Amino acid sequence: MRILIIGANGTIGRAVSAELQARHEIITAGRNSGDLRVNMADLASVQAMYAAAGKLDAVVSAAGNVHFGALAEFTPQQYQIGLQDKLLGQVNLVLAGQHLLNDGGSFTLTSGILSEEPIVYGSGASMANAALEGFVRSAAIELPRGLRINVVSPTVLTESLPSYGPYFRGFESAPAARVALAYSKSVEGANSGKVYKVQ
Numbered sequence: 001m002r003i004l005i006i007g008a009n010g011t012i013g014r015a016v017s018a019e020l021q022a023r024h025e026i027i028t029a030g031r032n033s034g035d036l037r038v039n040m041a042d043l044a045s046v047q048a049m050y051a052a053a054g055k056l057d058a059v060v061s062a063a064g065n066v067h068f069g070a071l072a073e074f075t076p077q078q079y080q081i082g083l084q085d086k087l088l089g090q091v092n093l094v095l096a097g098q099h100l101l102n103d104g105g106s107f108t109l110t111s112g113i114l115s116e117e118p119i120v121y122g123s124g125a126s127m128a129n130a131a132l133e134g135f136v137r138s139a140a141i142e143l144p145r146g147l148r149i150n151v152v153s154p155t156v157l158t159e160s161l162p163s164y165g166p167y168f169r170g171f172e173s174a175p176a177a178r179v180a181l182a183y184s185k186s187v188e189g190a191n192s193g194k195v196y197k198v199q
Helices: 011-020 043-053 076-097 123-139 158-167 176-188
Strands: 002-006 025-030 058-061 106-110 148-154 195-198
Touching: 002 011, 011 025, 011 176, 025 043, 043 076, 058 076, 058 176, 076 106, 076 123, 106 176, 123 148, 123 195, 148 176, 176 195
Parallel strands: 002 025, 002 058, 058 106, 106 148, 148 195
Antiparallel strands: none
């Protein structure tokens, strides 16, 4: 398969690339690195990325920014970071890509454990993640030509504990290599509309 991975330079993206590259052709994309450049929040940028990528069998998104902060100080503009980038940015990948992927192709998006297990300062992430999971379940019943869509919801990464560990007390972390297996299950499997939880 020809697989486009957005966010391939991040911790999850690198692990997913390592997992899939032995069996498939990988094209990478990111805001500042990769074979192609893309700003997911800009639909025109997404369309240009697809035009440059050519024929694809699968799209994997391991990208998306959110703002963390205290609810008492959160502003609508700070919520918009997660809504415009992590939520609508990944939605843009599907809206533009549904017309271009090869028959039977797949989308694999990324949410996160905060959709179900909130933490202090994480309301923006919880909102974006939960909305994204709802979108995936709904889009799965409408995609044409045998296209599939799933979302991976990982817990905090073991590699991220030095930075984020204090916010995730009591959470069991998962190494990126194990998280990457869920992306393989989505891309190389047959399910659609599924939330792959890695805890």
